[in-house]
Amino acid sequence: MHGAGWCYRRFKDEGFRLTIPRQAILDVFNQNSKHLSAEEIFLLVHRNYPGVGLATVYRTLDLLTQMGIIFKSDFGDGCSRYELADEATKGHHHLICTRCGRIIDYSDFIEKEEKFTKELETELSQKYKFKINSHQIHFYGLCDKCQ
Amino acid sequence: MHGAGWCYRRFKDEGFRLTIPRQAILDVFNQNSKHLSAEEIFLLVHRNYPGVGLATVYRTLDLLTQMGIIFKSDFGDGCSRYELADEATKGHHHLICTRCGRIIDYSDFIEKEEKFTKELETELSQKYKFKINSHQIHFYGLCDKCQ
DNA sequence: AATGAAAATGAAAATCATTATCAGTTAATA
DNA sequence: TATTAACTGATAATGATTTTCATTTTCATT
Numbered sequence A, B: 001m002h003g004a005g006w007c008y009r010r011f012k013d014e015g016f017r018l019t020i021p022r023q024a025i026l027d028v029f030n031q032n033s034k035h036l037s038a039e040e041i042f043l044l045v046h047r048n049y050p051g052v053g054l055a056t057v058y059r060t061l062d063l064l065t066q067m068g069i070i071f072k073s074d075f076g077d078g079c080s081r082y083e084l085a086d087e088a089t090k091g092h093h094h095l096i097c098t099r100c101g102r103i104i105d106y107s108d109f110i111e112k113e114e115k116f117t118k119e120l121e122t123e124l125s126q127k128y129k130f131k132i133n134s135h136q137i138h139f140y141g142l143c144d145k146c147q
Numbered sequence C: 001a002a003t004g005a006a007a008a009t010g011a012a013a014a015t016c017a018t019t020a021t022c023a024g025t026t027a028a029t030a
Numbered sequence D: 001t002a003t004t005a006a007c008t009g010a011t012a013a014t015g016a017t018t019t020t021c022a023t024t025t026t027c028a029t030t
Helices: A004-013 A020-031 A038-048 A054-066 A110-128 B004-013 B020-031 B038-048 B054-066 B110-128
Strands: A070-074 A080-084 A093-097 A103-105 A131-142 B070-074 B080-084 B093-097 B103-105 B131-142
Touching (some): A020 A038, A020 A054, A038 A080, A054 A070, A054 A080, A110 A131, A110 B110, A110 B131, B020 B038, B020 B080, B038 B080, B054 B070, B054 B080, B110 B131
Parallel strands (some): A093 A131
Antiparallel strands (some): A070 A080, A093 A103, A131 B131, B070 B080
């Protein structure tokens, strides 16, 4: 992942400050699994920084999303979930179990997917004059345990 | 689209009743554009059936979703949106403008997409023992007016 | 190091979509 | 027609997210 220096510069360049709460939230993303909800992030941050409030977590998640550092998704479980938008998770490919809510990330077949989405993005951009920045593919069904 | 008789039978077979409020809600889907929110559906139903309550709309949308008649999506604008899950909209392909929230349905390149998703579904099903029922592809970016 | 302005914060209240409750209504079946 | 279960509207409750506001922090400039 990117170093702290890179982040600091990005914040500074856009007129924001890389404060302690914001660093703490970024650390959570670097140290934990993906698909974290605001509440989960709040609790994880709370371990080391009990003073950080939930509103700040929401505000920071919003900011990081706008900056393109994290990606916000909705898997239908009643709250938004966030994950790092770095290279490794660029495509946001998920299998979502509609019974238990489990989310599986797959990172196989990415080459094939990249090829397909690149082509489609080019065609859609032209036809609809739409500037595509990212995409998301969700497969819904039943996981092994729920069948 | 399917006739009323088909719907009636489906409801009956599964132990549900095709009541006036439910018919009114189905009519809304057959007569209006897609991506309707619960609130929008409530208002449209309200024109002809002022007695139908919002809770019933939510309950019916839930039922129709479970029955697979409509499809529930989240486009990140704070509420769930619903559309008919008939053949024409099977794939749920959307371009979502992250600035103005506009949603564009595309129905081009569906053949290519079908081929891709079929292949991927087969491979993912095998690898993750996941029974895939549906999928959703969202492209996020800026529409022509927002660039 | 002191200062001033803008950005950021925590706590609490407010908002808003959705869900649960409950008493009354409707529809299918015996 | 009586019984039963499904369904309903109105309302209250819930829970995630946003807003408010007074206070604190940060940073560029003295």
